[in-house]
Amino acid sequence: MGTEVGKLYDGGSLYLTLTGVKDYQASKVWEDAADPDHRPAGELQLWRYRAGQSYTTAAPVRDDGGSILTVPLHGQEKQDIQFAELPKYDSEGYEYIYVVREYLTGEHAGDYTQVFGAVGEDGGVTDIIWALDEDSGTLKKLTSEDADFARETNNTYLYNGGTLSNKLSGTVTVNATKIWKAAAFQSALEDVRVELTLQARPVGSEDPGKTRRSPRRWERRKRENLRRRTWAACPSAPVRPNTITRAGSWSTAGWSRRFTRARIKQIFWTTTRLPCPAAAAGEMQSTV
Known part of the structure; x- marks a missing residue:
C-alpha cells in the first residue's frame, strides 16, 4: 500500500470524517465555612465518552506522552477548571462528551461529600448534564429544572459548564x-x-x-x-x-x-x- 493521501485513484475509497475542537469549563466550590483549614489535596481528571453511550464507558483523556490530563486542587474557596481545544469527535465522527472526575487524598478526604450543582442562596441546587438528543442527533444541555433531566446515582462526573460543591459531612x-x-x-x-x-x-x-x-x-x-x-x-x-x-x-x-x-x-x-x-x-x- 502506498503513502499517497492527497489523491483518489481508480477503484479507491474516500472517507470524510468530522473534525473540530471544543473547550471544557466548570467550577469547583468548597462549602465548608465552619472549618476551611483542613481541605484535602487532590486532583481533577478529564474523562470522555461517546455521545449516545452510557457514562460508564467513559475513559481518561491522555496527552501525547500517555499521562492523564489533570488539574490539581489549589485549596481556594472557588476554582475554575479549564481544558482548551479538545477533539470534538472520535475517529468515526461521533461527538465526545467531556467530564471531570475528582480524586481527594489525605487525612480529611473522607470529611467531604460531593454535591453536583451550584448551590443558591436559598439552598437550591442546579445541576447540569449533557445528553444526545435522539431527534436532532446533537448534544443538548439539561439542567435539574428540566423535565427530562436524570443523573444516575453512581454518576459522579462533573459536566461541561457545571459546578462541583464539596461540603463538610459530619x-x-x-x-x-x-x-x-x-x-x-x-x-x-x-x-x-x-x-x-x-x-x-x-x-x-x-x-x-x-x-x-x-x-x-x-x-x-x-x-x-x-x-x-x-x-x-x-x-x-x-x-x-x-x-x-x-x-x-x-x-x-x-x-x-x-x-x-x-x-x-x-x-x-x-x-x-x-x-x-x-x-x-x-x-x-x-x-x-
Missing part, C-alpha cells in the same frame, strides 16, 4: 429527656400529650430555627413516667437539598434519626401540649 448527637411530675393529680392527665420538635439554626443566628425532624409525641397514662429520646447524628451544619437522610429504628427505650451537616448548628427543642386520644392505662406510646 454529625453530632442531641439528647433530651422528658420527665412527668404529676403524682398528685394522676387522674387529671388521662388526655394529655406532649410534642417535642427538633430544630436547628446557625450559631449566633437570631433565626427562630427550622424543624429538622417530624414531631415526636409521648402520651401520659395514669402514672408518672420518664422517657429519654435521642436524635443520633443530627446535623451540625445547614442541610442542603438532595442531602440523603437515613432513619434509625424505634424501640421502647427511645428512637434515633441520622442525617448530615456542613456548618455548626445550635440544636434546641420546642414543646407543644396536645390533646391525647384514648389508650390503655399505664402506656406511653409513640404516635408517629
